[in-house]
Amino acid sequence: MSLNLSHMRRNSAHTSLDNAIAEEQRFLDQAIERRDQLAEHLRAELDTEISDALERARHRMLRRQHEELLRAQDGLVFGRLDALDGTVRHVGRIGIQAEDQGDEPLLLDWRAPAARPFYTATAIDPQGLARRRHIRTTGSVVAGVDDEPLDGAAASAEDDAAPSELVGEGALLAALDQRRTGRMSTAISTLQREQDDIIRAEATGPLIVQGGPGTGKTVVALHRVAYLLFTHRQMADQAVLVLGPSPRFLEYIAQVLPALGETAVVAATCDTLLPGVEVGRDESREIAEIKGRALWQPALEKHVASLLPRARDLKLRWEGEFYVIPAATVAQALASAVPGRAYHRARLIFTEQIHSLLAEAVAEQRAALLEEMEHGYEDILARFDRGAKPGVAHASSSDVDGLLSEEEIDELRERIAENEPIARFIESWWPTRDAGQTLRDLLSDPALLADFAPALSPEEITTATAVVPEAWSSSDIPLLDAVADLLGSVDAGVKQGEFIADQARGRRDWVYGHVVVDEAQELSEMQWQMVLRRCPSRSITAVGDIDQAEAAHRHTTWAQAVRAAFGERWTAAELTICYRTPREVMELTGPVLEKAGSHNAPPRAVRSSGIEPWQRTVTLGEVAALAQEMQGRWTGGTVGVVAPVARVAALRGVLGDVPVLTATQAKGLEWDATLLVDAEGIAAEPRGWNGLYVALTRCTQELGQLILV
Numbered sequence: 001m002s003l004n005l006s007h008m009r010r011n012s013a014h015t016s017l018d019n020a021i022a023e024e025q026r027f028l029d030q031a032i033e034r035r036d037q038l039a040e041h042l043r044a045e046l047d048t049e050i051s052d053a054l055e056r057a058r059h060r061m062l063r064r065q066h067e068e069l070l071r072a073q074d075g076l077v078f079g080r081l082d083a084l085d086g087t088v089r090h091v092g093r094i095g096i097q098a099e100d101q102g103d104e105p106l107l108l109d110w111r112a113p114a115a116r117p118f119y120t121a122t123a124i125d126p127q128g129l130a131r132r133r134h135i136r137t138t139g140s141v142v143a144g145v146d147d148e149p150l151d152g153a154a155a156s157a158e159d160d161a162a163p164s165e166l167v168g169e170g171a172l173l174a175a176l177d178q179r180r181t182g183r184m185s186t187a188i189s190t191l192q193r194e195q196d197d198i199i200r201a202e203a204t205g206p207l208i209v210q211g212g213p214g215t216g217k218t219v220v221a222l223h224r225v226a227y228l229l230f231t232h233r234q235m236a237d238q239a240v241l242v243l244g245p246s247p248r249f250l251e252y253i254a255q256v257l258p259a260l261g262e263t264a265v266v267a268a269t270c271d272t273l274l275p276g277v278e279v280g281r282d283e284s285r286e287i288a289e290i291k292g293r294a295l296w297q298p299a300l301e302k303h304v305a306s307l308l309p310r311a312r313d314l315k316l317r318w319e320g321e322f323y324v325i326p327a328a329t330v331a332q333a334l335a336s337a338v339p340g341r342a343y344h345r346a347r348l349i350f351t352e353q354i355h356s357l358l359a360e361a362v363a364e365q366r367a368a369l370l371e372e373m374e375h376g377y378e379d380i381l382a383r384f385d386r387g388a389k390p391g392v393a394h395a396s397s398s399d400v401d402g403l404l405s406e407e408e409i410d411e412l413r414e415r416i417a418e419n420e421p422i423a424r425f426i427e428s429w430w431p432t433r434d435a436g437q438t439l440r441d442l443l444s445d446p447a448l449l450a451d452f453a454p455a456l457s458p459e460e461i462t463t464a465t466a467v468v469p470e471a472w473s474s475s476d477i478p479l480l481d482a483v484a485d486l487l488g489s490v491d492a493g494v495k496q497g498e499f500i501a502d503q504a505r506g507r508r509d510w511v512y513g514h515v516v517v518d519e520a521q522e523l524s525e526m527q528w529q530m531v532l533r534r535c536p537s538r539s540i541t542a543v544g545d546i547d548q549a550e551a552a553h554r555h556t557t558w559a560q561a562v563r564a565a566f567g568e569r570w571t572a573a574e575l576t577i578c579y580r581t582p583r584e585v586m587e588l589t590g591p592v593l594e595k596a597g598s599h600n601a602p603p604r605a606v607r608s609s610g611i612e613p614w615q616r617t618v619t620l621g622e623v624a625a626l627a628q629e630m631q632g633r634w635t636g637g638t639v640g641v642v643a644p645v646a647r648v649a650a651l652r653g654v655l656g657d658v659p660v661l662t663a664t665q666a667k668g669l670e671w672d673a674t675l676l677v678d679a680e681g682i683a684a685e686p687r688g689w690n691g692l693y694v695a696l697t698r699c700t701q702e703l704g705q706l707i708l709v
């Protein structure tokens with residue numbers, strides 16, 4: 001009897017699941033039809049002729065909407081919210097208007113405030129919901145649904161287990177168990193509450209997010225960009241900058257933002273932020289650490305200030321006559337041109353003033369000559385008129401009384417501004433400068449550096465000036481950026497491009513609407529200055545794990561790391577749950593974290609892979625066979641090898657196409673399985689325990705450790 005009852009219950013559960021799938025399929029079909037209808041309508045609008053600038057701006061907006069609709073294919077609809085009052089709303093990748101404009105939208109954009117309960121409602125805090133449904137789709141077919149009852153009655157009917165800290169646990173764990181393809185994917189359907197809080201946080205000042213490995217820092221950073229661009233449309237006009245640790249990392253995340261519909265984004269590393277400048281050499285850790293310190297900012301400011309000209313009499317020749325602008329007048333012009341301006345900008349303002357002063361001096365001399373002429377020296381004026389611009393035929397005040405009118409003085413000033421010898425004279429007194437050479441001049445002169453950077457010890461001065469950089473190293477780039485900023489552009493050439501991101505990418509002095517920094521623990525103080533220059537509003541989100549810091553600086557807390565950039569004015573947030581690394585592997589990290597001098601509790605792993613980490617002692621020749629076996633176990637997924645710097649070349653020699661990376665290179669990446677070669681060797685590297693922590697936490701399923709003999 002009881003067997004029959006349970007059989008009947010199973011059957012009825014199946015039927016209600018089938019009904020739910022059929023119901024959601026009908027909704028998905030309706031959403032797809034409406035999306036296609038809207039896309040078609042926009043395409044027709046885009047075919048119309050553009051007659052003016054307003055139309056062009058409207059077309060740009062329509063084109064963006066059109067592309068957004070076309071891109072919203074996979075996972076168009078992924079959630080449903082059933083309110084206690086019976087209202088039903090669907091949540092999706094984009095918002096879709098219902099046919100009747102006055103109605104509720106057919107589909108809620110995941111970033112809209114009304115969609116928020118999808119990520120934050122719990123049985124304890126149901127936010128007016130009776131149920132949350134995750135809808136799994138493959139293309140345009142509904143593959144399954146996962147329901148979570150949120151009203152108290154249904155929850156207590158389940159069982160008396162403690163409520164899960166996860167939202168949509170079934171859908172989340174299914175997503176986390178997927179094979180890794182080597183490219184990150186979006187997580188809009190399974191974002192967790194603590195992640196959502198950060199994604200939707202205010203963007204008015206620096207927000208620093210600490211999270212252990214696999215806690216979704218990159219997920220949060222990228223989804224935050226999409227959220228901010230959706231919520232603050234003006235940010236799309238300024239573009240958002242995403243800074244990552246390496247080109248490999250940028251490749252790994254490359255698809256996420258376009259998949260989220262965002263094009264107003266520039267992705268870069270600190271090394272690629274300066275247009276036209278590339279890193280061309282490595283530098284010792286010792287020099288990199290010295291060059292990363294904040295003290296370079298005032299040192300470079302003093303260096304550039306020392307290049308400004310000192311006031312003196314300026315003797316200029318104009319049409320055969322010499323005119324002297326006295327030192328006191330030059331000093332006044334300098335005092336009004338220089339303060340608060342970049343070197344070249346000040347030079348431009350000063351030069352314009354000199355042109356005016358010269359034009360006035362010429363006019364005054366002419367007036368004086370006229371006065372003399374009135375006393376009988378007529379030939380002197382004739383000499384003057386020989387120098388007048390040919391082809392000016394209109395009657396002017398000089399034709400009437402011999403004095404220059406304001407218009408004529410303006411015209412004279414223009415001629416002076418175009419005059420080559422005058423330009424050469426100013427260039428010799430106040431030269432335009434190249435940022436690279438200006439930096440080299442300082443880096444090749446220990447006495448000068450000692451003068452401008454008194455906090456550096458004599459040994460550090462010797463170290464920092466030992467190599468005059470012909471090619472630039474990574475730690476030179478922020479110094480070069482600071483000098484380029486202090487010098488300013490000689491001309492303000494504007495790069496054109498169809499998308500705002502193309503324009504921003506080509507400009508060193510572009511001001512972004514928001515900056516997101518991933519693996520922010522690696523930034524030196526001077527790299528932070530580079531970020532600030534691009535975002536003076538300080539609307540910055542930085543995510544990282546201070547315990548994974550391996551760069552040459554010495555910071556072990558966020559307070560130390562960002563003090564020079566933000567002082568005490570920043571907000572901290574934390575991610576505490578590890579989604580990537582299985583419990584079996586996370587258990588190995590405790591002692592490593594301790595050795596790394598961590599101040600943080602390790603994150604809690606949400607999943608178990610059921611595979612115990614293993615260890616073998618092998619020869620180099622045996623590594624290839626083990627890597628192949630591992631690849632065989634994870635067909636359709638990815639395997640990565642992490643090793644000490646000194647072993648990478650030999651391992652690449654035997655491993656063929658399996659990626660072999662150092663711990664630094666592996667930062668931010670993940671695979672199904674990791675082969676960790678010579679953990680002791682990694683730990684012995686500079687900040688090696690932090691590196692080993694990175695290496696241990698890259699896998700989603702299996703970890704194998706090899707000791708080489």
Ligand SMILES: Nc1ncnc2c1ncn2[C@@H]1O[C@H](COP(=O)(O)OP(=O)(O)OP(=O)(O)O)[C@@H](O)[C@H]1O
Pocket residue numbers: 172175176184185187190191192195211212213214215216217218219220545579580667668669670697
């Ligand atoms: N809410 C989520 N839904 C689905 N997958 C998620 C979610 N959060 C994180 N993940 C997955 O967990 C893995 C780790 O996320 P992510 O790379 O963002 O972590 P991280 O904190 O940046 O890690 P690391 O410190 O190692 O760089 C990724 O595969 C990511 O897609």
